[in-house]
Amino acid sequence: xxxxxxxxxxxxxxxxxxxxxxxxxxxxxxxxxxxxxxxxxxxxxxxxxxxxxxxxxxxxxxxxxxxxxxxxxxxxxxxxxxxxxxxxxxxxxxxxxxxxxxxxxxxxxxxxxxxxxxxxxxxxxxxxxxxxxxxxxxxxxxxxxxxxxxxxxxxxxxxxxxxxxxx
Numbered sequence: 001x002x003x004x005x006x007x008x009x010x011x012x013x014x015x016x017x018x019x020x021x022x023x024x025x026x027x028x029x030x031x032x033x034x035x036x037x038x039x040x041x042x043x044x045x046x047x048x049x050x051x052x053x054x055x056x057x058x059x060x061x062x063x064x065x066x067x068x069x070x071x072x073x074x075x076x077x078x079x080x081x082x083x084x085x086x087x088x089x090x091x092x093x094x095x096x097x098x099x100x101x102x103x104x105x106x107x108x109x110x111x112x113x114x115x116x117x118x119x120x121x122x123x124x125x126x127x128x129x130x131x132x133x134x135x136x137x138x139x140x141x142x143x144x145x146x147x148x149x150x151x152x153x154x155x156x157x158x159x160x161x162x163x164x165x166x167x
Contacts, residue, residue, distance in 0.1 A: 004149075004150040004151070004152070004153055005150070005153070005154070006139075006150055007126050007128070007137065007138070007139040007150070007154045008126075010137075010139075010153075010154040011076065011085075011128055011137055011154065014137070014156060016078060016079050016080055016135065016158065017076055017077070017078055017079065017085065017128075017135070017137070018076070018077050018079050019074045019075070019076055019077075020074060020075050020077060021072055021074050021075075022072045022073060022074070022075060024068065024069045024072055026068065027064075027065045027066075027067075027068030027069040027072070028065065028069060029065070030061050030062070030064055030065030030068065031061070031062050031065035031066060031069070032065075033058075033061050033065075034057075034058045034059065034060070034061030034062030034063075034064075034065060035058065035062060036058070037054045037055070037057050037058030037061060038054070038055060038058035038059065038062070040054050040058075041053075041054035041055035041058060042055075076128060078130050078134060078135040080134070080158075081130065081132070081134050081135075083130040083131060083132065083134065083135070084130070084131075085128045085129065085130060085135065085137075086128065086129055086130070086131065087126070087127070087128050088126075088127050088128075088129070089124055089125070089126055089127075090112055090113065090116035090124065090125045090127070091116060091117050091118075091119065091120050091121045091123065091124050091125075092112075092115060092116060092117060092121060092123045092124070092125065093117055093121060093123070094121065094122055094123050096115060096123075097123055099115070100112065100115070100123060100125065100140060101140055101151070101152060103115070104125060104138045104139070104140050104152060104155050105152075105155055107136045107138070107155060107157035107160065107162070109127055109129055109133065109136055109138070112125055112127070112138075121143075122142055122143040123140070123141075123142055123143075124140075124141045124142070124143070124148055125138055125139070125140055125141070126138065126139050126141060127139075133160070134158070134159055135156075135157070135158055135159075136155075136156075136157040137154055137155065137156050137157070138154070138155050139151075139152055139153070139154045139155065140152045
């Protein structure tokens with residue numbers, strides 16, 4: 001079995017990358033606003049159309065708010081610059097395998113983006129990077145029936161310099 005760790009697990013071992021949960025304040029505000037709309041609809045039932053409108057808007061608001069609270073995704077951040085990490089999957093032709101592995105080893109995301117093919121193939125790069133490329137973490141994965149498995153260890157680059165988790 002393959003002993004190389006997936007990038008999604010390895011990235012959290014880097015002390016300069018943190019995963020934070022999105023602030024649920026907006027979702028909670030939607031739930032509260034929805035409850036208020038439902039109460040207004042019940043209290044003001046003199047106009048049936050208006051009451052129905054408030055009730056409907058209240059239920060929709062509560063549902064969207066509850067989904068937002070429980071389905072909030074975590075956000076990866078590069079803590080030295082407090083930049084959000086972007087996750088990107090790129091696919092490549094298998095004939096470019098050695099060149100792709102070399103580019104990942106150099107942290108060259110721009111070159112990889114230009115080489116990527118539009119359709120899915122058996123060679124994939126998973127990369128996390130900041131908008132300014134102050135942090136680039138990438139890994140080559142290959143499709144083995146039913147799943148992609150890592151081919152290389154995750155490559156870490158901070159400020160364009162290779163970085164090892166062992167150091």
